Amino acid sequence: MGGQTLYDKLWDAHVVRDNGDGTALLYIDRQLVHEVTSPQAFEGLRLADRPLWRVAANLAVVDHNVPTTDRDQGIADPISALQVDTLTKNCQAYGITQFGLLDRRQGIVHIIGPEQGATQPGMTVVCGDSHTSTHGAFGALAFGIGTSEVEHALATQTVVQARSKRMLVRVDGKTGPGVTAKDIMLAIIGKIGTAGGTGYAVEYGGEAIRALPMSGRMTICNMSIEAGARCGMVGVDETTIEYLRDRPYAPKGEHWDQAVDYWRSLVSDTDAEFDRVVTLDAATIKPQVSWGTSPEMVVDVDGVVPDPAAEPDETKRAGMQRALEYMGLTPGTRIRDIAPEKIFIGSCTNSRIEDLRAAAQVLRGKHIAKGIREAMVVPGSGLIKWQAEKEGLAQVFKEAGFEWRDAGCSMCLGMNPDRLSPGERCASTSNRNFEGRQGAGGRTHLVSPEMAAAAAVAGHFVDVRELES
Amino acid sequence: MSMEPIRQVDGLVAPLDRSNVDTDAIIPKQFLKSIHRTGFGPNLFDELRYLDAGEPGQDCAKRPLNPDFVLNQPRYQGATILLARENFGCGSSREHAPWALADYGFRVLIAPSFADIFYNNCSKNGILPISLNAQIVDALFAATQSTEGYRLHVDLAKQVVSTPDGSEYPFDIDPHRKHMLLEGLDEIGLTLGHADAIRAYEQQRRQVTPWLFEDLDMA
Numbered sequence: 001m002g003g004q005t006l007y008d009k010l011w012d013a014h015v016v017r018d019n020g021d022g023t024a025l026l027y028i029d030r031q032l033v034h035e036v037t038s039p040q041a042f043e044g045l046r047l048a049d050r051p052l053w054r055v056a057a058n059l060a061v062v063d064h065n066v067p068t069t070d071r072d073q074g075i076a077d078p079i080s081a082l083q084v085d086t087l088t089k090n091c092q093a094y095g096i097t098q099f100g101l102l103d104r105r106q107g108i109v110h111i112i113g114p115e116q117g118a119t120q121p122g123m124t125v126v127c128g129d130s131h132t133s134t135h136g137a138f139g140a141l142a143f144g145i146g147t148s149e150v151e152h153a154l155a156t157q158t159v160v161q162a163r164s165k166r167m168l169v170r171v172d173g174k175t176g177p178g179v180t181a182k183d184i185m186l187a188i189i190g191k192i193g194t195a196g197g198t199g200y201a202v203e204y205g206g207e208a209i210r211a212l213p214m215s216g217r218m219t220i221c222n223m224s225i226e227a228g229a230r231c232g233m234v235g236v237d238e239t240t241i242e243y244l245r246d247r248p249y250a251p252k253g254e255h256w257d258q259a260v261d262y263w264r265s266l267v268s269d270t271d272a273e274f275d276r277v278v279t280l281d282a283a284t285i286k287p288q289v290s291w292g293t294s295p296e297m298v299v300d301v302d303g304v305v306p307d308p309a310a311e312p313d314e315t316k317r318a319g320m321q322r323a324l325e326y327m328g329l330t331p332g333t334r335i336r337d338i339a340p341e342k343i344f345i346g347s348c349t350n351s352r353i354e355d356l357r358a359a360a361q362v363l364r365g366k367h368i369a370k371g372i373r374e375a376m377v378v379p380g381s382g383l384i385k386w387q388a389e390k391e392g393l394a395q396v397f398k399e400a401g402f403e404w405r406d407a408g409c410s411m412c413l414g415m416n417p418d419r420l421s422p423g424e425r426c427a428s429t430s431n432r433n434f435e436g437r438q439g440a441g442g443r444t445h446l447v448s449p450e451m452a453a454a455a456a457v458a459g460h461f462v463d464v465r466e467l468e469s
Numbered sequence: 470m471s472m473e474p475i476r477q478v479d480g481l482v483a484p485l486d487r488s489n490v491d492t493d494a495i496i497p498k499q500f501l502k503s504i505h506r507t508g509f510g511p512n513l514f515d516e517l518r519y520l521d522a523g524e525p526g527q528d529c530a531k532r533p534l535n536p537d538f539v540l541n542q543p544r545y546q547g548a549t550i551l552l553a554r555e556n557f558g559c560g561s562s563r564e565h566a567p568w569a570l571a572d573y574g575f576r577v578l579i580a581p582s583f584a585d586i587f588y589n590n591c592s593k594n595g596i597l598p599i600s601l602n603a604q605i606v607d608a609l610f611a612a613t614q615s616t617e618g619y620r621l622h623v624d625l626a627k628q629v630v631s632t633p634d635g636s637e638y639p640f641d642i643d644p645h646r647k648h649m650l651l652e653g654l655d656e657i658g659l660t661l662g663h664a665d666a667i668r669a670y671e672q673q674r675r676q677v678t679p680w681l682f683e684d685l686d687m688a
Contacts, residue, residue, distance in 0.1 A: 016663070016667055016670040021644040022643045022644060023643065023645040025660060025667075027670055037562070037563065040504070040506045040564075043505075043506075044657075048655075048658075050657065059685055065502065077502075079502040079503075079525055079526075080502055082504065086504050097685050123681065130561050132562075143586075144562035144586055145562060145589075146562055146567075146586060146589060146590035146593065147506075147590075148590065148593035148594070149589070149593070152656060152660065155657050155660075156657060156660045156661060156664075157667060160645065160656065160660070162643060162645075194556060195489075195555065195582060195584070198556070198582065198585055199585065225560075225586075228584060229585075230586060249683075249685055251683065255680040259678070259680045262677075315487075315555070318487070319487065319488050319489065322487065413561075414498060415498045432561075434491045434493045434494065435493070435494060435516065436493060436494070436497055440497070440516055440522055440523075
């Protein structure tokens with residue numbers, strides 16, 4: 001008999017009951033809750049008079065709607081304010097721990113789970129948010145769910161799931177200087193497509209993934225959903241374990257030793273078989289820039305905007321044509337000739353302290369170009385913000401002409417006041433370049449924090465590797 | 470919550486001819502601020518459907534419609550079946566997307582493929598997503614566009630889509646989802662019927678991985 005993949009191990013450890021119809025009842029160790037996808041779930045519980053199954057398995061935070069300036073004055077938009085208040089009231093009524101707007105631990109739900117040690121290897125983690133795949137970086141089975149499933153998990157500590165197929169994405173070799181986890185992931189999505197991972201649980205492996213710190217692994221797993229996969233994961237190693245040591249919610253004392261022993265088993269067996277294996281050579285990956293309105297529409301920084309005429313598939317060709325019109329670009333334009341007007345460094349993809357350090361490194365002693373209308377940094381959590389201020393990074397950003405904001409989802413999706421105006425072009429470290437994602441009519445180019453910082457200084461996209469040499 | 474059962478749908482078909490339609494397009498972010506499950510229909514495909522900027526609380530009946538958007542064409546008014554291209558519903562997990570589709574009146578979606586989370590969310594809200602192969606979907610697009618008032622008949626129990634000319638296209642659906650949709654069942658109620666199994670699982674896991682049962686608020 002062949003060995004087991006990490007996914008198989010995680011799945012088998014959480015099956016409460018095989019429903020006998022292709023689905024299983026899967027136990028949920030941790031549910032993360034935010035204000036946007038939970039109010040209807042709590043309302044459903046109330047209407048059916050159902051209690052929570054295990055209150056202490058849940059952790060809540062406000063992130064999507066929150067302003068990133070003048071927090072002490074509350075939320076100006078009454079509809080946003082009501083949604084945020086509703087979460088607080090629900091958490092109070094049911095006894096769920098919540099990090100509120102003025103709590104230093106507040107931040108983006110996928111940042112604070114790992115930061116607090118609430119995300120651990122071997123767990124099943126769910127949240128009403130597609131970027132829950134982030135937590136798979138810890139050797140956890142983590143996936144986004146809809147609000148009906150949020151309610152189901154609150155009431156039963158389980159979700160009904162069908163088993164996924166297994167894919168291994170192996171990135172062999174070493175990346176060159178200036179090439180980040182974001183570039184690796186955009187290259188993967190460019191290769192397998194935005195639906196390439198649909199129906200699969202994806203495990204990332206190979207030398208280039210192993211070499212990444214947890215921040216980079218989270219960036220990779222975070223964007224699994226942009227390749228269509230509900231969950232992405234990386235096997236446990238010393239990097240994982242060291243990250244978790246002494247985190248507030250990490251196991252302590254005897255439990256820590258027991259946990260670490262167990263965590264070390266959370267890797268795919270060497271003879272495990274996958275349904276699909278995709279390989280990339282890290283040495284060939286260059287800094288990436290998306291040009292279109294789907295994360296698969298991505299090219300190397302030294303490339304050009306592609307020509308739809310060269311695309312044989314009719315539906316794809318039409319999609320490319322529409323994307324070019326929306327983005328205001330013409331085929332053959334060099335990526336380095338594209339000039340963003342706004343810069344956004346933030347989101348659950350790239351707002352960790354490592355991301356801020358990398359961007360600040362590019363910005364040190366420099367200033368944003370004249371054509372840049374607004375550049376902002378939105379740290380992933382209050383604790384990251386505090387850390388960055390302690391390290392002097394905040395000063396670097398401010399001196400370079402960036403706005404230094406409070407933590408939240410911000411302009412990744414623009415539910416709060418931070419958004420693009422129609423036609424505005426943005427170099428963004430976020431995860432989605434869909435039409436209207438960052439604001440109606442807004443044009444998003446997905447890049448790494450280093451590349452966003454470099455574009456801010458130059459006023460157009462540049463190859464960050466040239467700055468470093 | 471229990472949902473409206475879905476057994477047979479005989480309905481007008483509307484074609485949305487673009488691939489990778491994401492949930493941001495289905496229901497833009499500003500409408501996710503609602504704390505209710507209903508009322509999203511007028512803002513379905515908001516940015517494609519209207520010429521002005523959509524904000525919560527507007528009277529959508531007074532907004533300027535985009536005449537080029539397919540759902541605004543008179544011939545597709547009252548459609549209950551949406552024909553779409555591959556990877557429909559990709560992106561965000563927002564269940565507001567199927568809420569908006571259902572509130573607008575769609576009961577069946579037909580496409581070559583759907584994004585996983587969206588597919589799952591549909592079936593929890595009385596919407597039947599049907600995957601048919603790309604050639605069949607091409608043929609249905611051609612028929613819908615060339616024949617005004619083109620209708621399809623969908624029989625979930627038999628797992629068949631029938632065309633007016635008598636062609637029948639079988640489709641797959643997992644038995645669990647089929648059962649839930651046919652009966653309009655409350656899934657939480659069903660799961661709570663297995664409460665003993667959940668308790669037994671927890672007891673066994675407490676022995677093996679006790680740290681997973683530490684209370685978060687105790688730290």
